[in-house]
Amino acid sequence: MAARTTENIKLADLIRQNVESMAFPPSEIEAATYEEVSALPRVVVSRPPAEELLATGFVHYDCHRNCGEQAANDPDGNSRQVTGWLPHGEDLILHSVVMIENQWICLTPQLVPAPNRFEFIPDPHLEWRNADGGATRTAFRHGNEVPKALRRDPGHHIRMRDEFQALVARGHSVIEARNLIATSAFRRSKVGSE
Structure with a gap:
């Protein structure tokens, strides 16, 4: 209980x-970014069961950290963090997944049941910058800080x-x-x- x-x-x-x-x-930047990102190609990502992800040490709803740590700690160097957008209804949510040997994988367990396969929009224009003396990282696109979502x-x-x-x-x-x-x-x- x-x-x-x-x-x-x-x-x-x-x-x-x-x-x-x-x-x-x-903002006008959000509207223009939404249109640009919506036109980018999509890929299909797989998500292992939440229990497996939690047992491995991944954290609910902390995709950027989960994927960054996977890429940084992969002894074979086969993992790469890819940041982009998760389509959610008509909105696009900032999200990170990993690419491991040409497989797109989501490492983020969910509290609410979620599909084990979903579409994802990799965004090659996103970059991470350190903030707060390296304590946090912020996503930027074409020099502008991006919000956690783009809304239609x-x-x-x-x-x-x-x-x-x-x-x-x-x-x-x-x-x-x-x-x-x-x-x-x-x-x-x-x-x-x-």
Whole structure:
């Protein structure tokens, strides 16, 4: 029971972080980057079972560190970290995977069940720069720091954040609020497409 409670707390924290991180103000750079990245070729990536990844020491939702450590600690030098974009609905999420002997592999375990194969957009224009005296690394593209996601409709995410916060303020749990928003967003998209 304690493990389930800890997992729910982690999930609730992750939901809060994701809602906030996707509600940043729109910019012309984001819109132009979204169009450019959307046109890049995609590859198919495999993800081993979460239990295997966790047993190996990889960390939930820390893809850049997981892949960087794999590349740095591969005794044969066959692993290469590749940063790009994970298509998620109409959005593109900054993500890292590794290429090991021509195989694309995701080393990041998920708390929520996720497909074991997915599309990924390698981005050759991304570069990592050290910050905070080397304590952190930040992704840049054409000299501009990139956000953690590129959104097709930034206003949608800002409205979702506001609705999420209102639901939580009215007493819904974080998980309930997320589920209510997902259901209402799905209903709105179905109505708009009919």
